[in-house]
Amino acid sequence: MLDMFADQTLLILGDSDHRFYLGKLNASEYDMESIWNEFGIYGSTYFTYSLWNKNGIFGSEYSMYSPFNEYASCPPIIADKRGNFYGYFTINKLKRNRAEFSLVLIIYEYYRYMRGNTGYWYRKIFN
Numbered sequence: 001m002l003d004m005f006a007d008q009t010l011l012i013l014g015d016s017d018h019r020f021y022l023g024k025l026n027a028s029e030y031d032m033e034s035i036w037n038e039f040g041i042y043g044s045t046y047f048t049y050s051l052w053n054k055n056g057i058f059g060s061e062y063s064m065y066s067p068f069n070e071y072a073s074c075p076p077i078i079a080d081k082r083g084n085f086y087g088y089f090t091i092n093k094l095k096r097n098r099a100e101f102s103l104v105l106i107i108y109e110y111y112r113y114m115r116g117n118t119g120y121w122y123r124k125i126f127n
Contacts, residue, residue: 008081013078023041023051051076067091091111
């Protein structure tokens with residue numbers, strides 16, 4: 001199911017120009033840049049710019065830059081290292097070109113449970 005992107009690392013890029021690096025979407029829980037590594041900055045619930053920080057600009061349910069705001073106007077994008085675009089990373093169902101592949105659909109559904117427990121969810125999803 002999640003083998004679709006096995007050969008490429010997907011990056012999450014935020015802010016209005018999508019130049020702000022927010023980590024790797026499909027990297028190992030041991031990769032320091034992975035959103036699944038709770039000991040790395042991108043997987044932390046405390047890092048200001050982490051997707052998992054519910055009070056941060058990219059993790060809040062109220063920020064226009066957050067994937068978890070159902071009305072977000074500037075959610076992050078998903079791209080690979082070559083710059084190929086895979087869609088907007090957002091629970092906003094009205095956002096044109098929203099990413100809708102299996103991994104992000106799981107995140108959209110369970111993100112509240114994933115915060116602070118990303119290692120468990122990584123193993124549940126990828127193993």
